[in-house]
Amino acid sequence: MRKILLPTLLSLSMILAAAPAQAGELDAFAGKTGKIDIAGGTAHIPVMKEAAKRIMQMSPGLRITVAGGGSGVGVQKVGEGLVDIGNTGRALSEAEVSKYGLKSYAFAIDGVAAVVHPKNPVNALTHQQVQDIFAGKITNWKALGGRDETIHLYTRDEASGTREVFWEIMLKKGQIAAGANVVASNGAMKSALAGDMDGIGYVSIGHIDQTIKAPALDGVAPTQDNAKSGKYPVLRKLYMNTKGEPVGIVSDFIRYIQGPDGAAITASDGYIPTK
Amino acid sequence: MPGARQNSGNSGTGRGARSGDRLVTALLFGASAMSVLCVVGILGFLAWFCLPLLADPSGGQLASFLSWQWRPTSGQFGILPMAVGSLLLGSSALLLAWPLGLGLTLFAHGLGPAWTSRPLMALVRLMTSVPTVVYGLASVFLLIPLVRSGLSSSGFSWLAAALTLALLVLPTIVLVLDGQLRLVTPGLRLTTAAIGLTRAQELVHLALPMCGRGLKTAAILGFGRAVGDTLLPLMLSGNAAQVPGGPLDSLRTLTAHIALVVATDSQSAAYTSLFACGALLFGMSLAVNLGLRRLGSSNGASSRMPGGCPGRTRELATALLAQILGWTSACVVPAGVCALLGYLLWRGLPTLGAALFFGDTPPFDAILRDAPVFDGLWPACLGTLYLVLVASALAIPLGVASGIHLAEFATGRAGRLLSSCVDLLAGVPSILMGLFGFALILLLRRTLWPQANTCLLLSALCLALLVLPYLISATRTCLEALPQELRLTAASLGLTRWQTVSRVLLPAASRGVLGGVILAVGRAAEDTAVIMLTGVVVGAGTPGALTDKFEALPFTIYFLAAEHQTPQELDLAFGAALTLLCLTAALFAIARSLRNSLSNGKARRWGAGTSVHQGTAA
Secondary structure: OHHHHHHHHHHHHHHHHHHHHHHHHHHHHOOOOEEEEEEEOOOOHHHHHHHHHHHHHHOOOEEEEEEEEOHHHHHHHHHHOOOOEEEEOOOOOHHHHHHHOEEEEEEEEEEEEEEEOOOOOOOEEOHHHHHHHHHOOOOEHHHHOOOOOEOEEEEEOOOOHHHHHHHHHHOOOOOOOOOOEEEOOHHHHHHHHHOOOOEEEEEEHHHOOOOOEOOEEOOEOOOHHHHHHOOOOOEEEEEEEEEOOOOHHHHHHHHHHHOHHHHHHHHHOOOEEOO | OHHHHHOOOOOOOOHHHHHHHHHHHHHHHHHHHHHHHHHHHHHHHHHHHHHHHHHOOOOHHHHHHOOOOEEHHHOEEOOHHHHHHHHHHHHHHHHHHHHHHHHHHHHHHHHOOHHHHHHHHHHHHHHHOOOHHHHHHHHHHHHHHHHHHHHOOOOOOHHHHHHHHHHHHHHHHHHHHHHHHHHHHHHHHHHHHHHOOOHHHHHHHHHHHHHHHHHHHHHHHHHHHHHHOOHHHHHHOEOOOOOOOOOOOOEOOHHHHHHHHOOOOOOOHHHHHHHHHHHHHHHHHHHHHHHHHHHHHOOHHHHOOOOOOOOHHHHHHHHHHHHHHHHHHHHHHHHHHHHHHHHHHHHHHHHOOHHHHHOOOOHHHHHHOOOOOOOOOHHHHHHHHHHHHHHHHHHHHHHHHHHHHHHHHOOHHHHHHHHHHHHHHHOOOHHHHHHHHHHHHHHHHHOOOOOOOOOHHHHHHHHHHHHHHHHHHHHHHHHHOOOHHHHHHHHHOOOOHHHHHHHHHHHHHHHHHHHHHHHHHHHHHHOOHHHHHHOEOEOOOOOOOOOOOEOOHHHHHHHHHHHOOOHHHHHHHHHHHHHHHHHHHHHHHHHHHHHHHHHHHHHHHHOOOOOOOOOOOO
């Protein structure tokens, strides 16, 4: 009896303890109406969608839409006023800030890693090798200790913040081969590589799960912990951006994402909350 | 029909009827004028955005766009690789589809066993109703892995896109050829039977040479359809901004390029270059249009009987070639379509159920109390429904009225102007319509209406413009196909022109017009490229207002095909594809049965047996 009772009591008390805290944060939205349109960075999407779901279940009068497109889209759409929050997976350039009057709110730290199919025997790469692969200098997996198969390159379009970070830090602004397939988001990159035994691409570390594999870079495993400690070098912050100071429900939403609830969602999606 | 236009109702009709007539004529004229304005508006808009390029005195920007490197990060905005990509993909799809289409048509018209004719043509008609995005989804998960494992490539390639695109344009080609053969063969039947030719000989040696114009029309229409498509290249061709070195390489078309790059800084060179892409695309469809027009004017050439007597060996070779082509396409095409659709059914059928549409939410709550639905298709279904309703409300009255005006009232220069505007509009690829909508909103925000935003209304408006030409030409064709005697009889009874139209002609053509309307609705329901640029999102919930962003079935399929994070999400995509396919197939079936009953009814009433309008679905 005690065996059942104790865990039950424990979990009950945990639920009771957790419930008010959660309700407390969502309380900011109770009874409010209006809409928030979000677009841009695709690494952000899982966090945004989960938060939107929780908020809309709490107060059905609110409508929150989440679209992707990439960081460039986030800047453009929020700058033009087409959405309320434009997400970017990179810091804004000074030109972008001054041109549109944007305010940035970071909520997570995230690494970007080169990824392959889980069945690919290659488990470690050097920085130089990654650069050569993406430049099209190494074209066969055999040269890297893999199968004798052509390497299929996957990259992102120019609106991608993930691409920008990967290109600047990992590739040192080197060339990406023109023949690389272009996909439109972190999610699309993941599902493309999950289906291609000989593919290589790059995603936000938060997107890595059992369907894809990230080989170690210069002996360092690309994990969020290593990114946080600075051992893994290719990292960035995830930002929400607004045009001018956010007001009303938009500022409530940003506070929610940056708060404890948002941090929990962020962590459960594989990112490191900034707080 | 010009002959009927002299009667003006001044023989004993009342004054009221005549002033009513004038009012209606004015209204119809207004509708036509609106249609012309829409076309002029869209074209003017594109031209206006392209103007800075041409006005630039040094020509530097234009020259930088007309180059071979697309590397925005280092300031290179060359769009030529994409132009070449569009041309390569369009022509290769045509090279595949045209012979197959020809073979299939010949097979169905007598090269093959008679019993195959009906099911083959039914299959082709089913193919016209398959949404582009559904082909895309099935190909991503069936064809791409095949190419990948069989040919040592990533699978996303020129080849994969060309194969699927060929299936997409094939029905256009078959329906045009079928229409031509149906016109030609009845006149030959008795002659050839008298000489003792077989059906196959008649087809290959007599009927086919008389269809020269049909063969060319089919090729041009097919090319236009292939070049204008956005979704298949976007989903299948890999989208690398390069000129491909071979069929297994990745390529990017102009349409896919616009879809990928549109959301970029609207004062940047990349944004301006999109309008150069748009102008190139429009140029291609204009060329297609002019090609069709030239064919139309060289009317007489096709009706001449083939002269001379080919040598015995050549004759045999031609017959053999036709047989091979016929049998090949009769095997390959149904196999390809059945594989793709069968795969779709296999993946989609098990997902059907309440959970597919409503996720965890109880269906009753979702339908009656508007409870939010997550992980279900309900919001996307509603979004598509609203979208189609609003687009129809905008397009149908305008389209039908313009069609009536064009068929019965418009004369001379005004009529020609309107009909060439309709042709131009019909040639505008849907991604351009989306680009127009997007640029329009940006412009409105900066000028008249700072709150304007991409939304359901904008998408519906752009879709309405997209289907407007279908509506106009369907209505027009139906009315013009009515026997001239009807107009003459009505006139001799003293009816005014509007009375003739409203009491005699429209009731007689109503089913055909309705069929056209339903086809247009189907087209609006399946289009993805337009809404992608004008306000569709994933996860908007059920649409609340016309100014909200919204979800829609075709976009959900496109999004999940690339972005599914779990097997459940992929199931959702196949479920959505099956739902959309059922919807469009049902709409096409209704339109088809309406038209069938129309031509049967007419055959009974007027003894005219020819089918009214082949190929309008194309």
